[in-house]
Amino acid sequence: MxxxxxxLRFNPETxxxxxxxxxxxxxEPDDRLLDAIHQVKWYQDGTLTVRRSCAHGICGSDAMVxxxxxxxxxxxxxxxxxxxxxxxxxxxxxxxKDLVVDMEPFMEKYRSVMPYLINDEDPGTRERLQxxxxxxxxxxxxxxxxxxxxxxxxxxxxxxxxxxxxxALVQAHRFIFDSRDRATEERLAAVGGSDGAWRCRTxxxxxxxxxxxxxxxxxxxxxxxxxxxxxx
Amino acid sequence: xxxxxxxxxxxxxxxxxxWFYVRVSGVLFLLMGAFDILYAxxxxxxxxxxxxxxMRWAFFPISFHSSAIPSNAFWQIWSFLLVSMxxxxxxNGLRVILDDYIRHPLWLKWWQAVVWLTWAAFLAMATWxxxxx
Numbered sequence: 001m002x003x004x005x006x007x008l009r010f011n012p013e014t015x016x017x018x019x020x021x022x023x024x025x026x027x028e029p030d031d032r033l034l035d036a037i038h039q040v041k042w043y044q045d046g047t048l049t050v051r052r053s054c055a056h057g058i059c060g061s062d063a064m065v066x067x068x069x070x071x072x073x074x075x076x077x078x079x080x081x082x083x084x085x086x087x088x089x090x091x092x093x094x095x096x097k098d099l100v101v102d103m104e105p106f107m108e109k110y111r112s113v114m115p116y117l118i119n120d121e122d123p124g125t126r127e128r129l130q131x132x133x134x135x136x137x138x139x140x141x142x143x144x145x146x147x148x149x150x151x152x153x154x155x156x157x158x159x160x161x162x163x164x165x166x167x168a169l170v171q172a173h174r175f176i177f178d179s180r181d182r183a184t185e186e187r188l189a190a191v192g193g194s195d196g197a198w199r200c201r202t203x204x205x206x207x208x209x210x211x212x213x214x215x216x217x218x219x220x221x222x223x224x225x226x227x228x229x230x231x232x
Numbered sequence: 233x234x235x236x237x238x239x240x241x242x243x244x245x246x247x248x249x250x251w252f253y254v255r256v257s258g259v260l261f262l263l264m265g266a267f268d269i270l271y272a273x274x275x276x277x278x279x280x281x282x283x284x285x286x287m288r289w290a291f292f293p294i295s296f297h298s299s300a301i302p303s304n305a306f307w308q309i310w311s312f313l314l315v316s317m318x319x320x321x322x323x324n325g326l327r328v329i330l331d332d333y334i335r336h337p338l339w340l341k342w343w344q345a346v347v348w349l350t351w352a353a354f355l356a357m358a359t360w361x362x363x364x365x
Contacts, residue, residue, distance in 0.1 A: 159335075160331075160332065160335075194246075196243070198247035201328075228251075
């Protein structure tokens with residue numbers, strides 16, 4: 001089937017403002033959208049810039065706005081988006097070029113919640129054990145691949161770029177509720193400010209955007225409850 | 233070997249309290265309104281109040297909303313709690329909206345001051361109305 005890709009192009013070194021480029025490619029209905037983008041870049045216009053790495057929905061590199069909704073190009077099948085597809089870079093981030101945005105502010109917020117296990121207790125000569133029930137509490141949060149689809153779909157983040165954003169909060173959730181972690185209070189302090197969990201207005205855009213189907217708003221709600229029970 | 237820990241000073245608890253207050257007051261507001269409606273229909277009795285009077289009575293039960301119930305200390309305090317809670321709930325909502333939409337810090341401070349002053353003025357008015365009639 002022949003599909004038309006309408007891609008929002010922008011090269012800050014040469015363009016005054018973004019412009020739409022239209023490309024037609026021949027694809028199979030079961031191909032991925034990323035394959036169509038490759039067709040354009042490899043055979044029609046090598047200047048098209050896109051970020052991708054694993055191409056299998058794990059690395060989270062190729063997040064973009066597909067027909068108005070955030071998603072991963074490598075997890076989107078052509079037959080699901082029709083024969084006219086518009087592609088834009090993620091909203092709320094500075095565009096480096098075409099579909100590539102500057103993820104550094106996003107990663108900075110990710111780092112601020114200390115996304116690693118903190119436990120200074122000596123585990124001895126064996127691993128730190130955890131029951132299946134304790135593991136299940138934060139299972140959903142472990143699925144995050146840091147693609148940024150959630151944060152870039154959040155109106156609270158668009159309104160205030162200082163907001164930590166759903167992705168960083170999910171990462172905080174992953175460790176706050178880990179029974180092996182010992183830095184709960186510090187992490188709650190990291191997410192308890194006015195630019196932290198409280199800026200979530202439960203709009204649910206993040207849940208709809210997440211390609212890993214994480215119930216992000218629920219996770220943020222659990223953080224709010226943890227802040228309440230821990231006295232902020 | 234110790235693990236790197238980012239230093240975060242303890243944030244202000246204001247947002248936590250505001251969030252909790254909104255949830256509790258929202259539920260209480262409806263329960264108190266339901267109590268007022270029930271009171272109007274069970275105690276005052278069928279036909280004692282028109283539908284319009286009942287609606288006004290539900291969320292602001294003061295004597296000039298209904299001649300059927302005389303003013304007393306219980307209803308004055310009850311009305312004051314109900315109205316001050318509703319005003320605070322609503323003005324907090326406005327505060328949050330301003331926080332989301334006003335980007336310039338000076339404009340934000342100015343509008344926040346307007347919200348606080350309006351909240352205080354509404355509260356003063358409610359107090360005067362409730363305890364003067």
